[in-house]
Amino acid sequence: MANPLFITVCLSLGTYLICGIPFGLIITSLMTHTDIRSMGSGNIGSTNVGRSVGKTAAALTLIADTCKAFVCSVLTREVVVATLAAGQRSATMPDGAWGWIGGIVVAMAIIGHVFSPYLHFTGGKGIAAGFGAIIGYAPLVACGLLIVFLGLVCTTKLVSAGSVAAAISMPVWIVVLYQATPQVLVSIVLASCIVVWAHRSNICKLLQGEEKRFSFHASNGEK
Template sequence: MKVYEILLILLGYFYGSIPFALVIGKVFYNTDVRESGSGNLGGTNAGRVLGKKAGMSVIILDALKAVLVYYISYFLAGKLNLNPDIKYIAGLACIFGHCYPIFAGFRGGKAVSTCLGYFLCIEPLYAIVAIIVFLSVLKISKYVSLSSISTSLIVLAITPFLDLPLTAKICMTFAVILLVYRHKENIKRIKNHTESKIQWM
């Protein structure tokens, strides 16, 4: 692996580590979202604690993390004659950074928005189908966690059949597994009927 490829992976991780929910909460609301709601640094908890406007802002910024990393890697791979698959790996590093951010004590979000941005870059139509499934389950259940997990499992089932490089399929699979793993506590609460339903969307 070339030095520039390693640097792009590190760029992905460090940019993914920027905790936008924490930044927006502290800068605009003088609130640490980790101390309220679920304590999660994601758009859902930001919306629950700070309101709809803040929640949507965090969702968009978190999704754009993967988009920017993916296209910067894509552009530089062409300019520097790097492995074209580096965009998939750097994007996955971005998702990992969001979940385990070095700038927030390795306590991050659950990567739903960041994964969505990542999937949109790799296979837009596929991602749109995932959005439709997510919103449909959310409308019925009002559980963001259940919607995220259900969508992720469908993504996981479809991925092997996509016309994509093997690296892309492997990275997407790891992204889905990480997302589901990050929801392990939510799964327990859903089983116990103690999971919170969303109110602000």
């Protein structure tokens, strides 16, 4: 039987390196020849890209950041099924015997995005990467997160409020919808805490009533 620790370390490291790729920086550099870190809030995520550059760049950033983590999560499941779970996909779910590996990968996807090894351990705020990883790992939880996020953003236009609320709700969703094991819950709580920590400046602004409501930057003919 394959060594679970070795497989987990390899999957975690691979996820960290892949999810650390700063697509927001790459996309805006290609489209505008400008460093997104010198614009708006200085963040490389799709919200700042949308505010500072425009809809197209924001959409591309969102898709890329979501997909990189989704791919890592799906590949993790396939590797675990092939090497540890004897072909049983149910064992890779949050309540399965090997579900804890997927939980770690979700956390590593967020860690890679927030603490990118290519940007001196700085990065985005983990929302798109976390969402992509959860889609591949626990799709019902992804639906719950989307409901919380869209519910707040559509009513308040405050992306940060929706992001923080969705992150806080993630451990609740994974317990309610999947009866996740304690090992999985530890990883998901860690992932949630990292996202909240990454939004600490936004939380201060929200509490002080100074957080900006979201709107797209009109650029290159965009409206």
